[in-house]
Amino acid sequence: MAPAITLAADAPTLSAANTGFMLICSALVMLMTPGLAFFYGGMVRVKSTLNMLMMSFISLGIVTVLWVLYGFSMAFGTDSGSVIGWNSDWVGLSNIGLTELWDGYTIPVFVFLVFQLMFAVLTPALISGALADRVKFTAWALFIALWATVVYFPVAHWVWGSGGWAFELGVIDFAGGTAVHINAGAAALGVILVIGKRVGFKKDPMRPHSLPLVMLGAALLWFGWFGFNAGSWLGNDDGVGALMFVNTQVATAAAVLGWLAYEKIRHGAFTTLGAASGAVSGLVAITPAGGAVSPLGAIAVGAIAGVLCAMAVGLKYRFNYDDSLDVVGVHLVGGILGSLLIGFFATGKGQSDVEGLFYGGGLDQFWKQCAGVFGVLAYSLVVSAVLALLLDKTIGMRVSEDDEVAGIDQAEHAETAYDFSGAGGGAARTAAGAPVAPAESKKVDA
Template identity: 90%
Template sequence: MASAITLAADAPTLSAANTGFMLICSALVLIMTPGLAFFYGGMVRVKSTLNMLMMSFISMGIVTILWVLYGFSLAFGTDSGSVVGWSSDYVGLSGIGKMELWDGYTIPVFVFAVFQLMFAIITPALISGALADRVKFTAWALFITLWVTVVYFPVAHWVWGTGGWAFELGVIDFAGGTAVHINAGAAALGVILVIGKRVGFKKDPMRPHSLPLVMLGAGLLWFGWFGFNAGSWLGNDDGVGALMFVNTQVATAAAMLAWLAYEKIRHGAFTTLGAASGAVAGLVAVTPSGGAISPLGAIAVGAIAGVLCAMAVGLKYKFGYDDSLDVVGVHLVGGVVGSLLIGFFATGGGQSDVAGLFYGGGLDQFWKQCAGVFGVLAYSLVASAVLAFLIDKTIGMRVPEDVEIAGIDQAEHAETAYDFSGAGGGAARTAAAAPAAGSASKKVDA
């Protein structure tokens, strides 16, 4: 009886503070997807702007429904063979009580489910940046549906689900270096190897049409990422969430500065695109590592990621793969860098007592990180390429060449991002005013 009383006393109880904090974090993570849409939308040419925005926004619809129907169950249900989960109570979220707590934490299952939903939404949206200008919207919607089912939900279970092989191995991934960024970056590489390059790749100028939009998107991502990272501890009773919050800011700043310094040395200028890309690279790299390292370690992780990602974005020209908006160079490379550096910079005083090489822990954790990184990378690369191949051979993955040249927005969405000929437009006003000005001139002359 005493034992039972002790266990009851030790059982977690609902924390209103942690629950409110996690709901706010969930909203912060959700705003990252529109932020990503603006970030990508500004980086493409005018004729592809709306399509780029829609490729992110459609993920918010599709993934939400799939998550409720079976995604949460596959990712966080009872383990089956260390590969996937399943719990009938989670199907349709119908067997969950509104006050039922999540697995030893002080927040409801519903709160955990909606927080993780936001991760599931943004991960396929990340892939879209590699496919700009050339993918049918229906094919993209089908790809999202299949990809989250076959790739994201199982990988989330591997990394974060009790019983998942990476979780049980001891791979550290605080908020998604493997499950989100390596997963999305490897998928992007797999798909573009199947569908090929844009028309005019390495020949035509494909510069960003709106750098202010890029900076706005990067700012929203930076803002939302605090929820993404700090919220992943599911509360802040022990200060780990606060450590992650600080390290998120520090690593992002270091990566931005490092990218700009590399850019200045290599190309002779500090660009706004470089600042935005460097910030995202830092956010990616600190995502898996920030709970295990110190703020000084965050500076090192961010700086290393900033330089290596800046170098990596040029590899597409060397190797000939058309990663339109540098998803491979930033998310895949940044995720790999951040995940592997845990094996060197983990202090043993953060989220766990695991120490990296520089803190006397040897290389044991580094090898575990390698297993997680390359296991997820290989699976996502191959599975994503297979899915893209099957879609391409059935309904077709790419738009016709003439549509790609003319602009995908009008063909796929019957809209354009900017109305240059509407009332009040500069060109229209000039054209309308020209005859009147001419008549007035003739009157005066007469």
């Protein structure tokens, strides 16, 4: 997803087909953020449902505005030192022509930037799953703004921007294994190490309150991911996008089977939560690799990710860190696996002629992948922890213990997801002077 070098004689012209295709893909990626909200929202307890939905939805507002003001320029502007971009003509998007093409491609700059915007929106929303039940909404909103500015925008430039160090090194990341999933997973780990565990972690039951909501969210993510992955080739002229589409389906299916097989052997049951989580782990793992591997390679990538991510989610109990909804276990571990497995399964017949170890290419690409993976991981982990620490020491990151126990939905949003009395309205209704029936006055144990 970076500019290609073309000769004047070969300069592309605007393609209505590719432009339409990319606008559809952009809409699909946008849908992933609400899908993520439902996925996470079903996984928490009743008293945190709305807060979990809002932690994703607020990213749509904050990151969109920042992207217009300066984010796009930082991520994809003229390179400076291989670490950041800048183009003053793109500030506020005020000097971009309607038919001005993204360099080397047949789509307008506006189409490229809106597609990339949806990636920028989704990535901080992914982090929120690790922080369920305990973070002030104001602090979270400010964290998104700071994190997008000092972490996501620079990392996107490293990986996809012409001149970025990972791009120039030859690190393969088709659609975001490093820039999105490792970035978000490492950030989640950094923040939870600062803010600590939920009240009752490893003591109280913290089961998902709505598995149908989880499955709905997973289905929306799976659907939207076709745009996320296939669209990242920025066109539909040479079959690479089609390969990525196929591999997205194949790897996800294999990951579901891998996760469920592990779950049955380890815990004795095939769970719906396992199926949904397995699907997401496969989607994560194939994101960087799908343009470089064959469908058989995609099966391997998906199955490996399904099993190892299922194993990884239990590490939080062993190492005593509270990754509420397994962002570290799924996104960080899945992103690492998908990125590194390129070094073994790349066929040289997809997005580039790079071959992995199993196709005669040796370990050269594997070491490049390691550089990209651990460079992004270290930067995001450290900077995210520093940002969380600064916010915690100033405005405070966590709600009070009483608010956490009573329910963060009421404390932060003055609403509840479900009205068990049937009267409707929630806190806003009582504040307006409506009578409260005896049943309504009783606290629901969520």
